[in-house]
Each structure stands twice: as C-alpha cells, then as structure tokens.
Amino acid sequence: MVGQVFGNAKVFKEAVKEHAIKQGRSIWFPYNEKSRVQGVCKCKLDICSWSIWASCYEKNSPTLMIKTLNDKHTFPRVYKNLLANSTWLAKRNMEALRPGKEFKMFDFLEQWSKSHFRDWSKCDMLLNNLCESVNGDRVILVARSAHIFSMVEMIRVKIIKRRAKRSIDLEKWYQNIGLRVAEFMELQAQxxxxxxxxxxxxxxxxxxxxxxxxxxxxxxxxxxxxxxxxxx
Incomplete structure (x- = not known):
C-alpha cells in the first residue's frame, strides 16, 4: 500500500518477494539500491504493468516508503517461481527442522509439493480483487485522513457513483464474460x-x-x- 514504511531496502525486498510468492507472481528489481528500490513483473512478454517503487522516507535514512504502486497484474500466475528457492524454504521451515523436533515428511510435502496440495476451491476474489479494487482508489486514500464519519460518508458516496457507472457500462456489454477474463482467455488460446x-x-x-x-x-x-x- 502506498505510504507503507519499511526499515531498510532488505526488509522491503523480502516483503515484496513474500507477497509475490504467495500470489504466484515472478518479479525482479531493476533498481536495487539502499536509497531506492523498484520491483516489476518478470513476464517474458513484457505485457504486465505491475510495479512498485520505494525510496528514502527521510534524507540520509535507510527507511524506505512505498511511493508508487500499480497492483494490477495482466499476466497469469506462474507455477515455477524462482523466488521460492532453498533459502526462502529454509527460513519458512527453520523451526520445524530444528534438532529434537518431531518431523514428518508427509506434512512437509503437503505444504510444499504440488503433488500433495489439496485441490478444493481457493478463489481469492472475495478478499482480494473486490477489496483491493476499492482500497487502491484515490478517494479511499484521501478518506483515510478524515474523521470517521467523514470517511464513511466519502466511501458511501464513492460506492454509489461507482455502482451507477458500472450499471451504465454493463448496458453496453455484449459478451457473457468480463473484459479481463476475455483477454486472459485470448492469451491462453495463443x-x-x-x-x-x-x-x-x-x-x-x-x-x-x-x-x-x-x-x-x-x-x-x-x-x-x-x-x-x-x-x-
């Protein structure tokens, strides 16, 4: 989220990597310095506009703050993410692998091997797409600094306007699926x-x-x- 602060560049990159792994995205850092770091989507077709930029919160301070964030991925999830390497895996399971701990290989495979993943529905639309589409709006960023009643009123008005606009847009729609889904299906067809x-x-x-x-x-x-x- 824009405005979020991190202790230093290393902490920021670790947080971005963790988010990318959980979301099934592959990212890299074209700018990787102590005072500024940029992360972009590492898609081979160069069609994804996802990016994040963080720079010094204060002059001569290692603290970084997110200045810009484009959180919309236009490239599908990846299933071979090089960010999930042995170092990341070891950090995640360090406590379980300590000497004296009872360790079962099946429990390990159930968490990290695709052959043992559970296959029930894991759709994140309700808590991800719908919420993030509102959280990333400029009105929400402005409303956060207002008093509670003013904030709620600003959000209410925004939602009313948004629903009205979407209703008008739906009247012009001619397909049975959404635009983003149609674009994704076209990409998969290629x-x-x-x-x-x-x-x-x-x-x-x-x-x-x-x-x-x-x-x-x-x-x-x-x-x-x-x-x-x-x-x-």
Missing part, C-alpha cells in the same frame, strides 16, 4: 498453439507438447495430470 490433443476415448485426451507427452485430461472428471486445473 499459448495453446504449442499443444496437440489426442483423443483416447470416453472423454480422455493425451496432450503432447512437440514430441513429448505433457499430460492426460479427463473432461468428464474435469481433471488433468498436470494438476493445474485442480489447484487453480
């Missing part, structure tokens, strides 16, 4: 050109990537051996 599906009968398909077998899809059960369908 990527699907590298795969070939071979029918195996009764709703089963083998997916090949070049000359290599990639996965087996069961349309009846809506499962895939790559487990991406199950885990997302």
């Amino acid at each position: 990527h699907s050109g590298q795969f070939v599906a071979h029918w195996g009968g009764e709703g089963h398909y083998q997916i090949n990537r070049g000359s290599t077998s990639y996965a087996v899809v069961d349309l009846d059960q809506r499962t895939c051996t790559c487990r991406r369908w199950n885990l997302t």
Whole structure:
C-alpha cells in the first residue's frame, strides 16, 4: 500500500518477494539500491504493468516508503517461481527442522509439493480483487485522513457513483464474460498453439507438447495430470 514504511531496502525486498510468492507472481528489481528500490513483473512478454517503487522516507535514512504502486497484474500466475528457492524454504521451515523436533515428511510435502496440495476451491476474489479494487482508489486514500464519519460518508458516496457507472457500462456489454477474463482467455488460446490433443476415448485426451507427452485430461472428471486445473 502506498505510504507503507519499511526499515531498510532488505526488509522491503523480502516483503515484496513474500507477497509475490504467495500470489504466484515472478518479479525482479531493476533498481536495487539502499536509497531506492523498484520491483516489476518478470513476464517474458513484457505485457504486465505491475510495479512498485520505494525510496528514502527521510534524507540520509535507510527507511524506505512505498511511493508508487500499480497492483494490477495482466499476466497469469506462474507455477515455477524462482523466488521460492532453498533459502526462502529454509527460513519458512527453520523451526520445524530444528534438532529434537518431531518431523514428518508427509506434512512437509503437503505444504510444499504440488503433488500433495489439496485441490478444493481457493478463489481469492472475495478478499482480494473486490477489496483491493476499492482500497487502491484515490478517494479511499484521501478518506483515510478524515474523521470517521467523514470517511464513511466519502466511501458511501464513492460506492454509489461507482455502482451507477458500472450499471451504465454493463448496458453496453455484449459478451457473457468480463473484459479481463476475455483477454486472459485470448492469451491462453495463443499459448495453446504449442499443444496437440489426442483423443483416447470416453472423454480422455493425451496432450503432447512437440514430441513429448505433457499430460492426460479427463473432461468428464474435469481433471488433468498436470494438476493445474485442480489447484487453480
């Protein structure tokens, strides 16, 4: 969030990395100095506008404050995130791996191996997309500095105007899915050109990537051996 303060550049980068790993994003830091740090999305197609910029809160101070933040990702989640390396994994499990602690390998795999992840719904729309779309609005940033009654009134008026605008926009809409979803589906359709599906009968398909077998899809059960369908 814009205005958030961190003790130094290292603390800021660790927080950004932790957020990126949890959100399934790959980021890097083109500017990486003690007085200023910038993080951007590390997508190969250079189509994602996500970025964050933090610089000195006070002159000659190591403290950094987030100055600008574009929190909208236009590139899909990644499943091979290089940020989740052995160092990050060791820090997360240091306490559990200490000598004398009872350690069960299955518990470890259940947390960190995709083959053991639970596949129930993990949709974060309710607590992420809807909330963040409001929190990132300039009106909210201004309202935060007002008294409680003024703040609530400003938010109420903003929501009324927003609902009215969205209602007008919906009258012009001509598709069954939202614009962002349509753009995402189009991007996935472009990527699907590298795969070939071979029918195996009764709703089963083998997916090949070049000359290599990639996965087996069961349309009846809506499962895939790559487990991406199950885990997302």
